[in-house]
Amino acid sequence: MCNQSVGLIASVIEKAGIPTVGLTLLREVTEKVRPPRTLFVPFPFGYPLGEPNQPDLQHRVIAASLKLLKTPGTLPRLEEFAVGNRK
């Protein structure tokens, strides 16, 4: 239920006027909760940034998520972390 919780917390903060971006491990949950900006990451539960002690991979995920904060277009926006970016 972490993915619903992240979506709800993001929505509440966004409503308070602060832009948010969240990650999700379960696209189908986030499609229902519909928070403003979310990056779907194809990683296992417990591994939102991919792998431990892999700063380069972690940085690629973070960069892809931060990009959503400045991506023009309508919200909500749910994008996928490109698998080709994994390695």
Next chain:
Amino acid sequence: MARIEDLTLPHRLFMKAYRYRLVDWRPGALLSKPISESKFALITTAALHLPEQPAFDLDIGGGDCSFRELPVDVELKQLKIAHRSSDFDQTGAQEDCNLVFPRDRFRELISRGKVAALNHRHFSFMGSITEPERLISETAPAVAELLRQDQVDAVCLLPV
């Protein structure tokens, strides 16, 4: 990849029948300055807490909606995980807390000039909440108010 099909049968059935909640945030907030000039705060739902803070309560029906403040200069190895979800494999986070709370990654972004600053405090929830009414009405708004007071420009959230 995490999939609902990988969850235990009771969890799978629960999620299938579950009525997901929504909060109307429209029209949405705009980040008015470049990311490189923005101050960020992090929110994790990995149930991290300081050793001296009370652990999250695993026995509250519907989930513990409370949160813990994590100071930016916290020693990551000291952080405890009090998460009740059996679907959350804690091995990776125990090995490298940045996997779920990327404080060091954001510090590196600051040193590279990609991000301006990290807030002096960040927030942790225990994400396995099935009855989120208090989260929506009370604890998430309380965090939003603290972030507003801190003049945070944008927030990055991580589930587990």
